[in-house]
Amino acid sequence: MTGAASASASGARRPIVVVGDVLLDRDVEGDATRLAPDAPVPVVEVAAERRRPGGAGLAAALAARDGRAVVLVAALGGDEASAAVRAMLPPGVRLAELPLDGSLPVKSRVLAGGRPVVRFDSGGGTPGPPGPAVREALRSAGxxxxxxxxxxxxxxxxxxxxxxxxxxxxxxxxxxxxxxxVPGARLVTPNEREARMFCGPDARPHGEDDDSPHAHSRRGALLAERWRAASVAVTLGGRGAVLARANCDDPLYVPAVAGHDGDPCGAGDCFAATAAGVLADGGLPSDAVGRATEAATCFVGAGGLASLAPWRDRSPASAPAASAPAAPTGDARTLIEAVRSRGGTVVAAGGCFDLLHAGHVQFLEDARRTGDCLIVCVNSDASVRRLKGRGRPFNTAADRLRVLSGLGCVDAVVEFDEDTPEALLRRLRPDVWVKGGDYSVRDLPEAAALREWGGQTLVLPYLDGRSTTELARRAASMTS
Known part of the structure; x- marks a missing residue:
């Protein structure tokens, strides 16, 4: 399983406010097959150059990938790099600027075969005091x-x-x-190297080479106490993360969903942005760390920063409509881009999946075999209620999405609020749309949408005798 993603259609949400230092990231990409004649250094044959917002700009863009409103509080000036970042921020991110005395930092990486060879930094300045727009943004933050x-x-x-x-x-x-x-932070997210450094002489609770989850959790607990934070998540790269609280010897270890040998640049921003979204929606720190670990792992596995569409190529037509209540999550977008970049087939399937049974599982496994990734489109609670009547769904959308996300054949899960997933499919544009049951392709309203971009619609059967209605009837008869 390459990871699972979900998107909520629960209505308007207060924005996430991202505060921090914006950089201009510049990647020069190519291949290195020889050394320079005048020095033992690789010669990179440049194939492409990409620029994008970095630092807090990247974190804001990642936080906005599920359609949520984001306000970015950052220092920008009158220099060319600042102007470039303003132009490249995605539509879902609104700026509340601090003044900048100086120029925006520029971080340039040279990559050969997708691997960094050298990095050089330039620029820099001093942020000024906040104005009314910044104060109002923080007052209205979710x-x-x-x-x-x-x-x-x-x-x-x-x-x-x-x-x-x-x-x-x-x-x-x-x-x-x-x-x-600041005191009272709900979650602080240092990586393991930073945690050791912040702890100082207390960084090695059991010895200099102790790299166990328990040792990392003790560092996290120490930092939570020192910073007066509710919790600290020490991120461990491909091994996952450890969540700790002050004066608590009951840490939570969250392993990564899969190991990936990719470029980890940006994974920390993905982790923090995902965690902030979960907490903004009322989740606990444990929920936030679980979802964030999964999202960061999928981000690296899909190619990391290289999997993101070039910022300068972004157009209003390719961005989700502001009124769309259930745009696909960033992980789903990243997954689709990665699969298509290598010539793969994107498959989507849909349904309510209220009480998951063996028929559902076989259907989803069969759907996954028709392509190279499977995205499951799930009716929201309101949509199920309109389709099935009072008393449905039996399980909330959050629970249904979580169960589906745990299936090995499912790569991403996206919720939609309409009666049919047509609008969502037009944003996802899968190559294959699969529906389960005794439908006829010509009777499916989604089939017409698939034909717009040359997609194909398939109907796969469920196992005989398995249905949500029958399960509910049997459960009711046993309690009567």
């Missing part, structure tokens, strides 16, 4: 994500962040050159 890259943006609004932490969840992604998180 959650705050601090993406601290040590350039001073978080320090410039620290008083406002401390006040926000008393009202809404604050996720703090710390930096060695930045200030400590």
């Amino acid at each position: 959650a705050v994500l601090v993406a601290d890259y040590g350039q001073g943006a978080a320090a410039a609004v620290r008083e406002l962040l401390a006040e926000a932490a008393r009202r809404v969840p604050v996720v703090w992604d710390p930096h060695p050159r930045g200030l400590p998180p």
Whole structure:
């Protein structure tokens, strides 16, 4: 399973406010097959150059991938790099700018065969004090994500962040050159190297080489106490993450869903952005860390930053409509782009999946065999109620999506609020749409949508004698 993603259609949500240091990321990509004649260094034959918002800009873009409104609080100036970032931010991200005395930092990487060879940094400046737009953004936040890259943006609004932490969840992604998180942060997300550094002499609770989950959890608990944070998640790269609380010897270890030998750049931003979204929707830190670990693993497995569509190629036609209540999640988008980039076939299937039974499982397994990834489109609670009547669904959308996400044949799960998934399919544009049951292709309204882009519609049978209605009837008869 390459990972699962979900999107909610629960209505309007207050925005996530991302506070931090924006960079301009520049990747020069090519292949290196020889060394330079004048020095023992590789010669990179440049094939492409890509630019995108980095730092807090990347975190904001990732937070907005599920259609959620995001406000980015960051320092931008009058330089060319600042202008480029403003132009490249995706439609779902609104800016509330801090003044910048200087120029925006530019981080340039040279990659050969997809692997970094060298990085060089330029630019830099000092953020100024917050104005009314920044103050209003933080007052109206549903959650705050601090993406601290040590350039001073978080320090410039620290008083406002401390006040926000008393009202809404604050996720703090710390930096060695930045200030400590404000007291009351709901979740702090250092990686294992940063956790060791922040702990200082106390970084090795059981010995210099102790790299066990328990050792990492003790560092997390120590930092939670020191920072007066509700919880600390120490991220362990391809091994997952450990969630710890102060004065608590009951840590939670969340393993990665799969191991991937890819470029991890941006995975930390993906982790923090996903966690902030879960907390904004009322989830617990344990829920947030579980979803964030899965999302970050899928992000790396799908190609990381290389899997993201070029920012300059983004057009309004390719962006989800602002009114769409259930745009596909960022993980689903990343998955689709990665599968298509290697010539694969994207398969989508749909249904309510209220009480998952063997018929559903066989149907989904058969659907997955028709292509290279399977995205399951699931009716929201309101949609099920309109289709099935009062008393349905038996399980909430959150539970139904979670169960489907656990199936090995399912790569992504997306919720939709309409009676049929036509609008969602037009955004996903799968190569194959699969429906289960005794339908006829010509009777399916989705089939016409698939024909618009040359897609194919298939009907696969369920196992005989298995149905949600029959399960519910049998359960009711046993209790009567």
